[in-house]
Amino acid sequence: MLNDKGDKIKANSLFEPLSIGNLHLKNRITMAPMTRGRAGKERRPNELMADYYYQRSSAGLLITEATVISKQGIGWIDSPGIFTDEMVEGWLKVTDKVKPINTPFFLQLWHCGRASHSDFHNGELPVSASAVRLNGDKIHTPRGKKPHETPRALSLNEIKETARIVIASPRFCISEMPSILRVISIKVFY
Ligand SMILES: Cc1cc2nc3c(=O)[nH]c(=O)nc-3n(C[C@H](O)[C@H](O)[C@H](O)COP(=O)(O)O)c2cc1C
Numbered sequence: 007m008l009n010d011k012g013d014k015i016k017a018n019s020l021f022e023p024l025s026i027g028n029l030h031l032k033n034r035i036t037m038a039p040m041t042r043g044r045a046g047k048e049r050r051p052n053e054l055m056a057d058y059y060y061q062r063s064s065a066g067l068l069i070t071e072a073t074v075i076s077k078q079g080i081g082w083i084d085s086p087g088i089f090t091d092e093m094v095e096g097w098l099k100v101t102d103k104v105k106p107i108n109t110p111f112f113l114q115l116w117h118c119g120r121a122s123h124s125d126f127h128n129g130e131l132p133v134s135a136s137a138v139r140l141n142g143d144k145i146h147t148p149r150g151k152k153p154h155e156t157p158r159a160l161s162l163n164e165i166k167e168t169a170r171i172v173i174a175s176p177r178f179c180i181s182e183m184p185s186i187l188r189v190i191s192i193k194v195f196y
Contacts, residue, residue, distance in 0.1 A: 023066075036068075037067065039071055049084070050092050050095075051093065051096030052099070055099075067110050068104070068109055068112065070113050072114045073116055074087040074115075074117065078117070078168070081118025082146070089175075097113070115179070117168070119132065120154070121154070124155060125148050133164070133168075134159065137156050138157070
């Protein structure tokens with residue numbers, strides 16, 4: 007088999023280990039983050055989610071579904087969160103199950119910003135840095151599929167506070183789940 011430069015590569019390299027810095031993967035198969043919406047209204051990770059990630063832990067690397075970091079960041083039905091003790095407890099159920107397999111586990115953090123909808127926030131508009139509506143598809147809300155709304159522009163102080171939460175979240179996750187969360191990616195829709 008040849009790569010795009012015409013060099014010969016081994017056909018089975020997908021199953022060979024790979025080291026990236028201090029991250030050691032047993033193979034080169036990575037699970038992309040995929041929102042599943044199985045955490046229920048409390049947004050608390052559960053046994054179903056633990057089984058789901060455990061079943062996929064023969065991959066070299068797991069990246070979780072996007073996980074909201076604050077109430078304000080919510081914007082998807084039944085997606086998990088990581089901003090209460092109960093949510094952390096739920097994630098620990100998942101990580102405890104995957105840990106014996108020793109597969110690096112990345113938690114993808116999420117703030118939906120203007121990609122949310124007032125139906126998720128008791129009628130309050132979703133927020134963004136400026137009042138500019140998202141172009142594109144409609145959004146699935148708890149009351150059905152709806153067009154995007156023009157978000158409320160955050161004040162400068164609110165932007166600073168949101169940035170503080172975004173920056174603090176990985177530290178919070180690492181301190182609560184030190185042995186399993188090696189790296190965290192952050193997805194913010196502003
Ligand atoms: C059902 C579904 C849920 C997804 N959820 C997320 C997500 O939570 N976070 C994210 O960054 N990407 C998410 N994606 C995007 C995927 O991770 C991936 O980037 C996309 O499917 C394109 O992959 P491909 O280039 O291999 O086809 C999702 C995709 C699908 C189909």
